Ligand SMILES: CC(C)(COP(=O)(O)OP(=O)(O)OC[C@H]1O[C@@H](n2cnc3c(N)ncnc32)[C@H](O)[C@@H]1O)[C@@H](O)C(=O)NCCC(=O)NCCS
């Protein structure tokens with residue numbers, strides 16, 4: 001059986017950076033942010049349901065999802081976010097299961113899911129890795145590097161599990177408060193434990 005690893009972290013914690021390093025080391029990655037885009041492609045049942053629930057204003061003239069428009073709606077309104085998740089999460093779960101099947105019986109399969117804890121998926125993993133960064137650092141990365149407004153950045157953080165809730169689910173905690181090099185070295189260490197548990 002492949003080892004099922006859950007990888008999560010608050011927004012802009014460094015989770016994708018960790019995921020990229022794990023991929024380079026040989027893990028198969030199932031990227032839930034990417035799955036969330038696949039399930040709303042034009043012609044998908046989820047996109048039709050989103051248009052019905054949120055109106056034509058969240059669909060671009062080309063017929064694709066207007067992500068900034070929908071993001072502005074749902075991260076300002078918890079009930080709207082719940083409705084969006086009720087539409088997309090079942091399809092995301094199905095696609096993840098399909099990708100896991102395709103990965104085959106061996107190796108390490110990483111479920112790279114920002115909402116691993118929120119979706120109640122941590123218990124189904126053999127190992128849960130949480131990438132942790134303090135809120136000020138998350139905000140600095142979102143506002144400074146990505147040009148998000150501080151209000152939008154805070155709204156996304158508020159839509160997620162608290163740092164304590166997420167960290168409580170961790171078998172392995174990766175603190176991303178240092179340099180990129182330190183982060184990479186820490187991931188290499190974690191990888192050794194994944195492929196050879198108990199060797200260190
Ligand atoms: C609202 C949407 C259209 C905004 O799109 P946008 O391109 O701005 O953001 P993107 O999808 O790239 O997500 C960026 C980050 O936002 C955070 N985020 C996304 N969805 C959620 C959510 N439902 N709850 C809390 N945080 C979320 C995550 O940290 C994610 O890594 C999009 O995030 C979405 O469809 N979300 C619902 C699906 C979902 O829950 N995806 C998360 C993986 S399961």
Ligand SMILES: Nc1ncnc2c1ncn2[C@@H]1O[C@H](COP(=O)(O)OP(=O)(O)OP(=O)(O)O)[C@@H](O)[C@H]1O
Nearest residue numbers: 010011012013014015016017141145178179180183
């Ligand atoms: N140790 C670090 N030092 C400096 N910059 C970093 C470090 N770790 C990550 N970053 C940068 O911070 C930003 C957020 O990192 P990353 O994209 O890996 O986070 P994420 O948790 O996957 O974000 P999201 O939830 O939005 O997908 C990126 O621009 C990344 O290059």
